[in-house]
Amino acid sequence: MNKKQLSEHIGNIDDRLVQQAENIPNYAAQRRQRRIRQLLTIAAALLLMVSSFGAGAMVFAREVIIEVPAEQETLELEGIDLTLILPDSWKGQYSVEKNGANYVVYNPQIKEAVSDGMEILDGGVLFTIVCYEEAMTEEQFIENGLDFTPYRYLLAANNKTYILHYASDVQYDPANQEQEDTYQKMMSEIEDIQIVVNNLFPPKDIAVAPEGLVEEVEHIGQVKEPENEAPGFAIYVDTERYYTVEENESFYIRPIGVDENSELICEMEIQEMTDISWEEAAQAIRKQMCAGQEAGKWDSVSAISHDTEIERLYFHVSEGTAWDSAQEEHYFYQMDGEGTYHIVLRYFLEATEGNGMRFHAMLDTFTSVTAQDTPQTIPN
């Protein structure tokens, strides 16, 4: 294939993709706002709970309380979802360079004074965050002989291990006392750096049984972050088969590659209903469905049931028993505080064992996310 052909193929992508990209927001500003909100929320104290990092990964089963001042020098490392909260005194005294999958943090003034600028690791280096392409416990990391420099074990997740390696060689001019003092002071402060894991929902394999056949399918955590007083939510999505989109203040999960004009609708809709309890919400929605039944739209509307295993209310609506008759399952989850998540699974009867089962596997991972749940910090 040549690049012109590829460009033509890109030209034929899904219209929805083209339309979505028509007007793009200022993502950097959005991120900054999110970060400020998070830091303000955890300004007083942050109670960290037990967290696990998916299949084959480690568990940080420690409960720690840390204090994070609202205004801090922070450094976000893209791609590895880590934020470093640096000592305030580092302001203007450090730079970061990405070196492959790794990040090198150095003092630019010292680097400029002692190096020829050709090599990234040849002066002023304070530490490097190295990403190893394998999930290792700290013991395995040592067994593999990778502890060749002083280090700080950060985490293992998604078949990768992140280690903070301290600089090993002399990175300053020993004849320059001022340089040495600055460097040594910064080195001594490295242990005070807080490292925050931004992604609480790393990918994981979930057992799904479409058409009765069990398969392990990788699901990716999709998070709607808490906003103002309202909590957010997280749900694992099989992104090989489904895409997510926000429309009219609802969050939808729909199959990839299905004709959007098809009358055979398959989708999951997550709607936040604030200021209404789950019982009231369930009754109100069911009343609407019953009105639809009287008008001939629905064949049956079940009573509201309480699922105590997952703690949710639900009822089922059916258009009939023909292969293409519409089915809707309405679920109601309590929000933290006053409010309800109303989740609807829509599919047609013949898709019950396919999309229906896959929707259920995703739905079972649904969880409310509060500001206290995120971010997480790795203990020193």
Added chain:
Amino acid sequence: MVEKPYLYSESSFHNNTVGETYVDDNRIIELYWQRKEEAIQETSLKYGGLCTHIAKNILSSHEDCEECVNDTYFAVWNAIPNERPNRFSAFVSRIARNLALKRYEYISAAKRNPSAVYSLEELGDCVSGTDHVESEIEKRHIETTIDKFLWQLSEEKRNIFIRRYWYFDSIKSICESTGFTQSKVKSMLFEMRQKLRKRLESEGIEI
């Protein structure tokens, strides 16, 4: 009938100013079906800015852009009685893109917008560059693979990719819209090109 007005800004592709409203897309399509020339006026009013933006990203000459946009309206005029596009803006802009790229093929290098030249060059990372005639089935498979690849990216990355390789926006313009630094956008695009190449290969597509 009418949609809520967009506020005019530099980043907006639409033509109207504060307070004006647009005719609904379905109504415009209906006008095309009724063969009313008003359809072209409404298209121009609502999507002229978007078409010009795309044409300008590909062609550097003002005259070429203008002709391309006018050709787009006529192409839409000819196409619509047979079609009823669901997403009219994407439909119109795709025609503008295709026409601008056709023109790009036969004009001199000086008349090509460097943004499109670099954008196409970058796509070279994803393919071997060999000429290979693709069957319709192969084309469909490739396009489905690209669709899936894009849907699986985060919204941020997906939109940046599309702005660069569909709309041919310059890196500078993407940075202005997203607030990201040039190095960040470049590294995101680089990473996505590598991933796309791997995905095409893993799908058995001859790259």
